[in-house]
Amino acid sequence: MTPAVESGARRSEQAASSAGAAERALAHLREMLIGGRVAPGEAVSLRTLARALGLSVTPVRSAVNRLAAEGALIVLPNRAVRVPVLSAETFREITTLRLLLEGYAAERAAELITRTELQAITRAELAFRREYEADRPDCDRAVQLNRLLHFTLYRAARMPSLTAIIEGLWLRIGPVLNLDMRLDPRRLRSGTAVRAHARLVSALAARDPKRARAALAADIRAAARRVERLGLLDGHASRD
Amino acid sequence: MTPAVESGARRSEQAASSAGAAERALAHLREMLIGGRVAPGEAVSLRTLARALGLSVTPVRSAVNRLAAEGALIVLPNRAVRVPVLSAETFREITTLRLLLEGYAAERAAELITRTELQAITRAELAFRREYEADRPDCDRAVQLNRLLHFTLYRAARMPSLTAIIEGLWLRIGPVLNLDMRLDPRRLRSGTAVRAHARLVSALAARDPKRARAALAADIRAAARRVERLGLLDGHASRD
């Protein structure tokens, strides 16, 4: 695999994931982005990342290129790679697309969802609510649960390509959404989000497409409003 | 740039496009795919392609990876790269998404389109119709005009991310759509397509979103019906 004597590469850590190195780098970056563990505007270095993952630059570059193609990363004219800072305009466009696509997915899911899937969503909703009602909520876990809830819903629509497109959108808004969630002192979101989630679950149980869509739309719109209000976008009215 | 004495690489052909090598490879592949110049199931070799383009495998691999990420190419378990053969199911899913997304774009475009853009679309429509009414229609040109017509429409919706997503869908169905158009002895398509295009232009001129969407939907549905009827999909009822 390595022409030289596998000098710098860690073979020991390879056992962590049996997949290819490029896939591992991609998964890592995706997790960073949609988990909001990187801030918008932050620089990403191929070599640094490669060293951190115990890989060479080749698979890392492959992953970065893919993400850049989806708009989840940008390469500046300098060719430097950064996490993009969304303009208000771009953010609104993505929100519109989310309403269209995730709304459609919710409608279909309401018709096609299985009992098992509904149970999974219900469990996620419960855990999410509990996390936010806790004294010291764990942001990482809440983000993860929110994602689980949404994507089991989307997968229930039985349209893999649609799910993939939605994932692409989440990848782009992940940093701002979760930057927000981290900055948020307490539960600016939880109120509306928890309510919307509850309505969603109830609509799914009733197999009511319209209500499912409405509930999801409320969730999306609330999150969007919050982000815009906090001024995390490029038209930065960040007060301080 | 090249560590060795730039042995195999052609520096002479580089003047063709000033962009990076990876971008050139990507553009080439995209053109092949959405132009339908490669057949579904056809194999793609990195080294062969690199040699054809006068590049090394690195930029070609980058391009292939991106396309594979979008589903426009697939890597088999053998790791061999091929143009995917769409299953009927996948094709129907993409058609559904096209109706949703391109339909939405058409609605917005009907409201936002400028006079210049409308003129461009009108011109494309005229040229497209003439091409099909010709004695010996030029398939390549017809495909190109069709694409021009659709995408100036989508761009008129002023949602770059939406346009990008639609491009991704076209990339995946390009091979079958145009394989069809090449196989098609004459104008199975032209009738409905030309009619739909005409209705589209008229709706745009009237700035009527609903009619624009309906006309576009008719176009998409007609193309989908044709592909399914010809049995170009994975549930291959290919008679011979």
Next chain:
DNA sequence: CCATGATGACTGTGATCACAGTTTTCACAA
């Protein structure tokens, strides 16, 4: 004539290096 096995030409992947920039840093002078 057909089955079979070995060899050789392919496949993509990953590591490494050379390169051309850009950015940062840091020393030196005004």
Next chain:
DNA sequence: TTGTGAAAACTGTGATCACAGTCATCATGG
């Protein structure tokens, strides 16, 4: 202290090579 400039350390990119695996070809033995 502040400007200025040179150098060093970084940035991504592309080419090349070593590798492991698959596939096809073809010779050989039945």
